[in-house]
Each structure stands twice: as C-alpha cells, then as structure tokens.
Amino acid sequence: MEEGGLNGLDFQHASLCTRRAWLHMHRVDYSHLDERMAYGTALHEISRPRDKSTRGLFGLAPDRIDWKNRLVVEAKGRGGAEEAVGRQTAFYALLLWVATGRRWKAGNEILETRRKREVPVNDGTVEDMIEVAEELIEIRKERIAPPARRKGLCKKCSYRRLCWGTA
Ligand code: SF4
Numbered sequence: 001m002e003e004g005g006l007n008g009l010d011f012q013h014a015s016l017c018t019r020r021a022w023l024h025m026h027r028v029d030y031s032h033l034d035e036r037m038a039y040g041t042a043l044h045e046i047s048r049p050r051d052k053s054t055r056g057l058f059g060l061a062p063d064r065i066d067w068k069n070r071l072v073v074e075a076k077g078r079g080g081a082e083e084a085v086g087r088q089t090a091f092y093a094l095l096l097w098v099a100t101g102r103r104w105k106a107g108n109e110i111l112e113t114r115r116k117r118e119v120p121v122n123d124g125t126v127e128d129m130i131e132v133a134e135e136l137i138e139i140r141k142e143r144i145a146p147p148a149r150r151k152g153l154c155k156k157c158s159y160r161r162l163c164w165g166t167a
Helices: 008-016 018-025 035-047 082-100 123-141 152-156 160-164
Strands: 064-066 071-076 105-110 115-119
Touching (some): 008 018, 008 123, 018 123, 082 123, 152 160
Antiparallel strands (some): 064 071, 105 115
C-alpha cells in the first residue's frame, strides 16, 4: 500500500464516493469552504488535540497511539460513515502491524457522543484493504474525475459546490 502512495484518508474517501476519492488524490480540496468541516476540526482541537504519541510516524497521521496496548485511535466529531472511517483507521493499524511484525488493534472515538467503537483488524481486513487499494490505484490513473452521481452523502460533502454548485 505504501508503494501506491496512498494514505488513510484515501481509504475513507474510496468507501464513500469514487469521485471524491479521485479529487482528494489529485489534491483538489474544498474543505476550507465547508462549515461542517470547520465545526469538526474545531471540535477535534477542543476535545482531544493530537498528543505526542504519534510523533515520528513518517507521514502516518492517526490521532493517538497506545503503544503499550498496540492500539491506534482515530477521533471523529460525529459517528457517521462508520465503514469509511473504520477503513481509514484500519489502514494505520495494518501499516503498524507490518512495521512492527505484531498485530495491532484499531478504534474510533466519537467526540460528540464520547462513544468508542472498535474497528476490526484481521485477515479479512487485509483482503478488503488490498482490494480497496487496487481500486484506488485504478481511480487515480484516470485523467479526469469520475462523473458526479447523486447520493445521500452529497448534501454534506465538502465537494458539493464543485459537483452541484450548491452551498
Ligand atoms: S458531492 Fe456527491 S458526487 Fe460530489 S464528490 Fe461529494 S459525494 Fe461525490
């Protein structure tokens, strides 16, 4: 996966929308225009600023690492997009598994409700992530972004202005 130059957020976007994944991988960013994203970022900073546990991870950017218990944690403002967020977090756990030769656990913290959610990391996760990585590499090769297709997510997506011209 590292060879493909993919990051955790690519896996999150791929689970939600191929166009969104393409835009993100080609560095098209509309998040600074989005109130929801600004709210999420502020909540994130207030609730749990990134601590020192993730220093020295060479580009990996989970929110927190419990080195003793081999647990990687990604915090999110709200509890939506469970599978997508889970894949982002599993990505970090798998890379740490490869780097250390020992299995890692993963979890999400939902800041708004203070709930914790376990993310499975097992052999099935490895197969799933390889499949998504292959899809991402194919999506990235496309010269232009896949066409926009309406879905429930669009009204909350930071790219909605680009795709649909709506605020
Ligand atoms: S607005 Fe909809 S179609 Fe456009 S990137 Fe977001 S989810 Fe995909």
